[in-house]
Amino acid sequence: MKKKWKLILGAVLGFFILSVLVFEATRPLNAELLTVQKEDIAKTFRENGLVRAEKETLIYSLYGGKISGIHVKEGDKVKAGDLLVSMDSQELRYQVQQLEAELRSIKAQKDLQELTIDLETKKLLYEAGVISHKEYEEAENTINSDYYPALISAVQAQINQLNYQISQRNAVSPVDGIVAEIQIKDGMVVPPAAPLLTVLSGDKYKVETYVLTEDAASLEPETEVRLIQDKKSGDVIFPGTVEHIAPSAVELLSTLGLAEQRLKVTINPQIPEGLVLKPGYALDVEFTLDKQEDQLVVPKTVIFPYNDGQAVWVVQDGKAQIRPVVKGFENDRKVAITEGLKEGDFVILNPKLEGLKEGKKIKGL
DSSP: HHHHHHHHHHHHHHHHHHHHHHHHHHHEEEEOOEOOOEEEEEEEEEEEEEEEEEEEEEOOOOOOEEEEOOOEEEEEOOEEEEEEEEOHHHHHHHHHHHHHHHHHHHHHHHHHHHHHHHHHHHHHHHHHSSSSSHHHHHHHHHHOOHHHHHHHHHHHHHHHHHHHHHSSSEEEEEESSSEOOOOOTTTTTOOTTEEEEEEEEEEEEEEEEEEHHHHHHOOOOOOEEEEOOOOHHHOEEEEEEEEEEEEEOOEEEEEEEEEEEEEEEEEEEEETTTOOTTTTTEEEEEEEEEEEEEEEEEEGGGOOOETTTTEEEETTTTTTEEEEEEEEEOSSSSSEEEEEEETOOOOSSSSTTTTTTTBBBBEEO
């Protein structure tokens, strides 16, 4: 009796297992599908770009000294001629006072000499025969000498130079614009030609980026680019055109610390209405090296090696099928298929999907 029940249970268990196996074999496999369509495919590369004002004027100190006053702050609007930075000039003023005193002393000596040597009186005495012609000539030469005029001219030149330095110690704005990047603090002592601040001017913005020399060879003015601003709500993409390519390269370090030769490329952006951009904002600049239109394009990840060639998994009549293909134009992510696919075919996006085999029923997602 027990043996009979064991046989019955074994048969039921075997039937159940067989049913499961049949179910699993006939159950459709869920797979994410791509509908093959024609689209454009391009070889592109991206570089980091930076928004700049149309014109950036860096204000320098003409002479070194102590900063005695900063009369603007970043973001202030200024007019041409507005005072931006003052530098202490008290020491120069002391030097001017000293030279002015010296100048007065020289002029006083000259006046005293003219009083001591009364040339008109000497002339009358000479004509009267009281003094000799030589004595009169010596008096005349002394009065008309260049000695005092030369001293006066030299000291006056020093005074003028110091006054010019005083007038140039205060930095004024050369243009109408907005103050940016103040690089000094009140009381700081700066050397000659030290950068003080920047004034941004102009109504337009430009985008600057640095391109590898081997990539820049394919660029020229008016080349169209795509500008991408990364935002939490989604990337904002808008067009731009190459305005200028630098005539010579500079050496810059890559993110890996490797020296690279790059050319500065200036972009004229077509900023969409409502998009906020300011100098210093970062953008991605996408350049197109080559482009083909109306191609049957699939992701590179769907292609796998097959019989000394390449193939993709397609769904035909609801079942998985290997389809050999021939690749054409490609970029980093996608490839054009020249043979093996037609518009409207369904391609399985994951060629390594577990359980995938030819003839397997497929349920598209």
